[in-house]
Amino acid sequence: MTDHPRRVTRALLSVSDKTGLIEFATALAGHGIDLVSTGGTAKAIAAAGLKVSDVSDLTGFPEMMDGRVKTLHPKVHGGLLAIRDNKEHTEAMKTHGIAPIDLLVVNLYPFEATVDKGAGYEDCIENIDIGGPAMIRAAAKNHDDVAVVVEASDYQAVLDELAANKGATTLTLRRRLAAKAYARTAAYDAAISNWFAVQLKNDAPDYRAFGGRLIQSLRYGENPHQTAAFYATPDKRPGVATARQLQGRELSYNNINDTDAAYECIGEFEANRTAACVIVKHANPCGVAEGADLVSAYRKALACDSTSAYGGIVALNRTLDAEAARAIIEIFTEVIIAPDATEEAIAIIAGRRNLRLLLAGALPDPRSVGLTAKTVAGGMLVQSRDNAVVEDMALKVATKRAPSDAELRDLKFAFRVAKHVKSNTIIYAKDLATVGIGAGQMSRVDSARIAARKALDAAAEMKLAEPLTKGSVVASDAFFPFADGMLACIEAGATAVIQPGGSMRDEEVIKAADDHGIAMVFTGVRHFRH
CATH class of the missing domain: 3.40.140.20 (AICAR transformylase, duplication domain)
Structure with a gap:
């Protein structure tokens, strides 16, 4: 692969999340790049004193239908899809007055966040992006000539390349950005299709897709010869994927799997009813107990099988306090996960440098609906979560x-x-x-x-x-x-x-x-x- 650079002369920016937008646009303008934008993005750039053209000036058509139609136009997609070294393509651009777009910056309407906050059906529908994914896919397909950015975390990488290559991007970066772009639209469409399945009460849609965002690359999987990574899904169920890690070494694949098992089990015990503790080893509880307080629950759970508890995962259903923290660190423990912890307890755990402490903020609801998935050779098994509760x-x-x-x-x-x-x-x-x-x-x-x-x-x-x-x-x-x-x-x-x-x-x-x-x-x- 030759790393042939492509100079950026024009950039189209259309973002719902404007984090870092003005700084990025300012830097682009500093490289002499013409800025084209849409709606609120264009207003924000102009308000910062930067020169920006509205996409309607490019297309000759105004935004219409409440903004649903603004970028679905040959002068946008032609500028993204034209192969610069193809004579037929360049002649078509000249004939139809299509200017090249060398950099596309788009992050999508916040569909996942809209669903997550419990918005109504129509509000969710209006937050399905159409023009954004179409442009992203066009730019990503033509990555030999066009760079596409789908989130603010990649702004600096683009600016670094522009600085290092006299205003140009390399093919290495463009390919990496294109791969990320397709993954992003795939995860976005997966979230939409799964939401529709729920609305339609369709437990077995003809196609099922799942998407997630990388939380961390793992050193290895269940065994050292296996590769692994940890992804967050749109499901915001409290647990290991949403928890804040205060201290300790990076979680391993097995740590994550075992911690999830522990926290799902502790979710069965309402914090306002009882203090409870679950100790897990190799994805199975080896001790579970309720008590008057956390330390009592922990000691009762430990007594069930103290041998297996060595090197295990401890899950608690209430704020970790100092007394419970002191008891837990009496033996080697890999992970403690709880909704919260007192400052005194955090200080006590800090004395065990390698012990991971995770605070999840809340307990998972054992009655909540959701899906679980498991791969098999050539396929995938999907089922609803086991949300049956003995009290019911x-x-x-x-x-x-x-x-x-x-x-x-x-x-x-x-x-x-x-x-x-x-x-x-x-x-x-x-x-x-x-x-x-x-x-x-x-x-x-x-x-x-x-x-x-x-x-x-x-x-x-x-x-x-x-x-x-x-x-x-x-x-x-x-x-x-x-x-x-x-x-x-x-x-x-x-x-x-x-x-x-x-x-x-x-x-x-x-x-x-x-x-x-x-x-x-x-x-x-x-x-x-x-």
């Missing part, structure tokens, strides 16, 4: 014995947690804390036994006479296909069970529960998580 479920007592108030409280707690643990899932809980977690096994019986084994290990570490599964309740994310899984839970000491129900052998499972005096509740809702 019509619980049905399936056994002769109904759960006590204390058991029901713990059953609901356990089912909240089960929603966020990989299937097959078994959760033992007692006094609003997990006391055994079995995750991701091929057999539900194995999950029940692994969780019980972890409870035995925790009891030995804490020098307890018996594991905390004695007198606990148990939650299963899906139905028990046979009674054996539930019997393994009863053997571990569970006195009450919550599960979706719906197995062909429900009667067999119910009879086994009744035979052992166990209370069992059906939710009618499954929480598979693969």
Whole structure:
């Protein structure tokens, strides 16, 4: 690739976000570049004392239809698309009085921001840009001759090239800007199409696209031989993508994935009702608890599996305070994420230089709608978020014995947690804390036994006479296909069970529960998580 420079003689600027506009336009004018602009952009440039031509002077047509039609004209698109070294193109320009446009500066109408603030249908429609994407695509296609800028962060790169190349841009820069331009219009159109799907209540549109903006390039993916990057989507759900990192090393791919799992789980626990803590390791909770305050919740969560908690992620549902901060730094922790933190807590965490502290500003709403996506070979699976919440479920007592108030409280707690643990899932809980977690096994019986084994290990570490599964309740994310899984839970000491129900052998499972005096509740809702 030769880096042949192209001198910029005329620039067309049309921006909705005017950040840095006047400084950039002033610098362009300093290079002797003619400025052409539209509407509010032209007014802003003129108000700064710069000479600027309105695009209507270029086209010979006024803006019309409330500004919907202003740049869709051959004198604009011809100036962008004409190949400068093509004799036929240059002759056409002369014949029709088309002047070249060597630099296009456009950022699009704020459609995503308009949707994000909850605007009405018509307002969203009016913020769909038409002329902007058309010009961007034209300039990007003709990047051999034209530079296209779609955001203010690239202004300085253009100015640096103009200064270094006597008012010209290089092909290297123009290609990079063209690639970014197409990515921007693709993400913009993806946001519009997904918004339309929501408006039309169409869960399976014929085409589905997702777009995002780079948050950071990552050192590697799940493993060092994999490349990775982190992107923000138009979904402003509070979490790791929107959080402010106060300190610590750069987040890794696995840090981000685990932190998301932790914060999604903690979102199940309303801050105005209880203090809660979730500890995650390898995308699975290894300890979850409610408490009178954060430090109590943390210590209860840690007691579930302190071995796995080493090097884990801690998520909190309230402002991190000093007492909780001191407790958390007693063992090695990778990330703490919370809605906020006190200045004292921030100072305490600062003593652990590599510990990342993220403040998300708010908790995610477990009931909110949205989409999740997963790639498969040659395709993509898209589904609605699992926004079922146990408080909204019509619980049905399936056994002769109904759960006590204390058991029901713990059953609901356990089912909240089960929603966020990989299937097959078994959760033992007692006094609003997990006391055994079995995750991701091929057999539900194995999950029940692994969780019980972890409870035995925790009891030995804490020098307890018996594991905390004695007198606990148990939650299963899906139905028990046979009674054996539930019997393994009863053997571990569970006195009450919550599960979706719906197995062909429900009667067999119910009879086994009744035979052992166990209370069992059906939710009618499954929480598979693969």
